[in-house]
Amino acid sequence: MxxxxxxxxxxxxxxxxxxxxxxxxxxxxxxxxxxxxxxxxxxxxxxxxxxxxxxxxNAAAYSLKTNRTRTIGVVVPDITNPVFPPIIRGVEDALASRGYVAILGNTDGDMRRETGLVETFRSRGVDGLILASVEREDAAVSKLAAEGLPVITVNRRVDDSTVASVVNDEAEGIRRVLTHLVSLGHRRVANIAGPQSLSTGAARYAGFEKYRGPMGLADDPGLVVFANAFNEAEGERCVEELLASGAEFTAIVCSNDRLAVGAIAALSRHGRRCPEDVSVTGYNDMPMVERMQPPLTTIRIQSNKVGFEAGQLLVKMIERPPGEYEAEHIVLPIELIVRGSTRAIHAPNGQDGDTAKPRVRPL
Amino acid sequence: MxxxxxxxxxxxxxxxxxxxxxxxxxxxxxxxxxxxxxxxxxxxxxxxxxxxxxxxxNAAAYSLKTNRTRTIGVVVPDITNPVFPPIIRGVEDALASRGYVAILGNTDGDMRRETGLVETFRSRGVDGLILASVEREDAAVSKLAAEGLPVITVNRRVDDSTVASVVNDEAEGIRRVLTHLVSLGHRRVANIAGPQSLSTGAARYAGFEKYRGPMGLADDPGLVVFANAFNEAEGERCVEELLASGAEFTAIVCSNDRLAVGAIAALSRHGRRCPEDVSVTGYNDMPMVERMQPPLTTIRIQSNKVGFEAGQLLVKMIERPPGEYEAEHIVLPIELIVRGSTRAIHAPNGQDGDTAKPRVRPL
DNA sequence: TGGTTATGTGCAAACGATTGCACCAGCCAC
DNA sequence: GTGGCTGGTGCAATCGTTTGCACATAACCA
Incomplete structure (x- = not known):
């Protein structure tokens, strides 16, 4: 037949x-x-x-008998967001070398979908979970970890420190950005902060607040505006808000690249050119931002490595006896990438030029 | 304890x-x-x-008994390449609604890794395979299909038509691009063709050769140069080659966006500005190309839909009795997106201006 | 009323691996 | 020479489902 x-x-x-x-x-x-x-x-x-x-x-028979699937679940907000593919790639590279595979799910930032996905994954008996989608407050995740299921958050973390994580050094990233801007003579620096329900948004904003005083920057509260999401539209909205408020600034620190992209677009719509009139910085160094006009000054995170470390750590957690309860937290170093979107301030009222060797690069 | x-x-x-x-x-x-x-x-x-x-x-017990895992394997060259995430997303959306999940693997274009991945996936008993990584000649894939394993190639296809596929209408895409360029007055149009071992590269090149004569374009063979890969570096190299050969052209049709990005960079390095001196077109409309300078005129493919259709079709193949051997081939329509990288030719020797309403958009 | 036919449920055998335990050699030591 | 080890192998139970078959019970019709 x-x-x-x-x-x-x-x-x-x-x-x-x-x-x-x-x-x-x-x-x-x-x-x-x-x-x-x-x-x-x-x-x-x-x-x-x-x-x-x-x-x-036969993987099914093995799983049935041993209760282990050599499969781990990876949950991201949206694989289409350029920040995540390198992380996922890192995870998979780490897993593949140990005989594990990943199954993937997208939440679109919807927490209900997150719980649904986690349900599905558990029903399929995943050995562990890597979550790139968590918000800071996430009781469900803590519960998973408490139940003994190996869980790691990646790129973001939950406020509960019993959940292992691999993240970037956000405070240091912001510090580098601010140092750079200060060295270019900027003193009135605005901040488009990310969503405060996400650890990345919160940590970067915290860094901004922590360092701007000590570095001699104006600490006018009117210089900060909060985005509701990490996307271009919110970047544009925040710039509108900033301009409407009449705040004066010569630079904007954006909590991520997509906000920065939106910000630059909105600025130019209002006749403020970047970097001539306003310097703008991003965060993440996602693909293509070096090809934009102007090329974006930003913080490069080691996306691939973040994923790789998370994969490795998770396998370690899975394969060691469940006695050791100490959740590890890995923080990876970042790097400042200076490109065309930041420039020395043009002497505004004649009050400086002193501070910095203006490292302006030709177009 | x-x-x-x-x-x-x-x-x-x-x-x-x-x-x-x-x-x-x-x-x-x-x-x-x-x-x-x-x-x-x-x-x-x-x-x-x-x-x-x-x-x-218990998924393992179910699989053991029924020999079905409700899992399908997805193989891509590199998830980090912006073309693929939307496709993968589409696949997953289609699968999720039917209770299936995807496991993912990256080949980096290495055919040995592809066979290795397929091995791994089969050992895990996947119910079907979606391959975005195939070359035109791929006996292994044909054999899989012949053995009765449901297989679909997506975005690309193999020359063997017994393997089902979901692809874009490449010839039509190139036709639209050429029509557009002709309407802007271009007559000497170069082509940076993609790798001919990939169906996309071959089909787009074939479209170029098919239409350029009938449309009144110069069909000088020196206007075509072949890239060895779909990336920016090859785009740059091809422009170098084109310039070194002394070929004359007022526009370049690139086989994909990344080639176009590289091409524009190389042109500008040689003092040829886009679009003032040379119009350039891409293919795929990948994320961010609308934010480039100049924003790229390109062909938009329905990436998400390509993936979604593939997912749906695969589930259909899996769930129907294995009698029907007719492999389906779905071709999705594309769309021309006109942006800033193409512009009406500036009357070169006074010989025209006749043809076209030059639809130039202000910066 | 008796024989057939539905109809609903239980029984038990798979599926393919892992693993505690029993067994049986052979070897050493006393 | 006997008792105790030890190292190598086989036995059989088990993981949680699915599913062909047997078996009741009820329903039906002549």
């Missing part, structure tokens, strides 16, 4: 028959951790035979 | 005990396709109880 080539899959039993031993012996010979129980010659025969017959373990 | 809250997972047996029936009855009541075998009242009790106890099917 079908093509004759319906090759049934080779099982342990087939290998056992071929060699003339019991399946349990084959099972032990094939697992490096139990191979020492078997006479070396027999083990070798088994290896050879399983190779020859092209045996591959 | 552990927290007391190690809640064992609820099984069919638990539900059966709670209701006072046999597990097989529960199994049947829970599956909509067999529910009619059960007395409605009993079925309802079972539904209620399974709800109350929060029963979730």
């Amino acid at each position: 079908q093509k004759t080539s319906i090759k049934k899959r080779v099982t342990l039993k087939d290998v056992a028959n071929a060699v003339g031993v019991h399946v349990s012996t084959v099972s032990r010979a094939l697992d490096p951790r139990t191979r020492h129980l078997i006479t070396p010659e027999v083990a070798e025969q088994i290896l050879k035979a399983s190779e020859r017959l092209d045996y591959r373990q | 552990q927290k007391t809250s190690i809640k064992k997972r609820v099984t069919l047996k638990d539900v059966a005990n709670a209701v006072g029936v046999h597990v097989s009855t529960v199994s049947r009541a829970l599956d909509p396709r067999t529910r009619h075998l059960i007395t409605p009242e009993v079925a309802e009790q079972i539904l209620k109880a399974s709800e109350r106890l929060d029963y979730r099917q």
Whole structure:
């Protein structure tokens, strides 16, 4: 009825028959951790035979018996957002080398979808979870971790420190940006802060508030405006708001690149050119921002490495006995990338030029 | 030893005990396709109880028994390439609504890694495969399909038409681009063609060759140069080659956006401005190209839909009896997006201006 | 009323692996 | 020479489902 080539899959039993031993012996010979129980010659025969017959373990049977799937769930807000693919790629690279695979889900920032996805993943018996979608307050996540399921948040973290995380050094990123702007002579620096329900938004804003005083920047509250989401439209809206308020500024620190992109667009619509009139900085160094006009000065995060570390750490958590309850928190260093969207302030009222060697790069 | 809250997972047996029936009855009541075998009242009790106890099917046991995993493998060259995330997203949206999930793998264009990934996926018993990484010649893929494993190629296709595919209307895309350029007065149009080992590269190049004569374009072979990969560096290299050859052209049709980005950079390095001196077109309309300077005129493909259709079609193939061997091929329409990188030719030798209403948009 | 036919449920055998335990050699030591 | 080890292998239970089959009970019709 079908093509004759319906090759049934080779099982342990087939290998056992071929060699003339019991399946349990084959099972032990094939697992490096139990191979020492078997006479070396027999083990070798088994290896050879399983190779020859092209045996591959039935993942379902393995899972059913051991309750482990070598599968982990990865939840992101939206894979279409350029920030996430490199992270996911890092995760997968880390997992692949250990024999794990990832299944992926998108939440679109909807917390109900997040819980739904986590449900689905648990039903499929994932060995662990990597969450890039969490908000700071997320009781559900804490509960998962408390129940003993290995969980890591990546890029973001929850306020509960019992949940392991791999993130970037946000405060340091903002510090570098501010140092850079100060060195260019800027003193009135505005901030388009990200959503404060997300740890990235909150940490970057906290960094801004922490450092701007000590660095000699104006700490006018009117210089800060909060975006409701990390996207271009909110960047534009925030600039409108800033301009409407009449605040004076020569630079804007944006909580991420997409806000910066929107900000520059809105500025130019209002006749304020970047970087001539206003310097703008981003955060993340996502793809293509170096090709924009002007190329964006930003903070480069090690997206790939963030994912890779998370993958590695998760596997470590999965494979060690569940005794050790200390949640690890990894913070990766960032890098300031200076491009065309920041420039030395043109002496405004004659009050400076002193501070900085203006590192302006030609177009 | 552990927290007391190690809640064992609820099984069919638990539900059966709670209701006072046999597990097989529960199994049947829970599956909509067999529910009619059960007395409605009993079925309802079972539904209620399974709800109350929060029963979730053990995916491993289900797979072991039925040999179906409700998992499909998705293979892409590199998720970090902005072309692929929307496609993947589309696939996942289609799958999620049917209870399937995707596991993902990256090949980095390496065919050996592709076969390795396919091996891994098969060992995990995927119900089907979606391949975005195929080259035109790929015997392995044909063999998979022939063996009865549902396989679809997406965005690209293999030359063997027995393998189902979902792609874009490449020839039409190129035709639109050429029509647009002709309407702007261009007659000497160069082509940076993509890798001819990929169906996209080949189909777009074929479109160029097919239409340029009939449209009255110069069909000088020196106007075509082949990129070895779809990336910015190759775009730059190809422009160098074009310039070095002394070819004359007023526009360049690039086989994809990344080639176009590289091309524009290389042109500007040689003092040729886009669009003033040379018009440039891309293909794909990937994220951010509208924010570039100049914003890129390009062909918009329905990435998300391509993925969605592929996901739907694959599930259809999986769930229908394996009798029907007709491989479907879906071709989706594209759209021309006119932006700033194309402009009417400035009357070169006084020989025209006749043809076109030059639809130049202000910066 | 008796024999057939539906109809609903239970039984038990798979699916393919892992793993505690039992067994049986052979070896050493007393 | 006997008792105790030890190292290698087989036995069989088990994980949680699905599903062909057997078996009741009820329903039907002549």
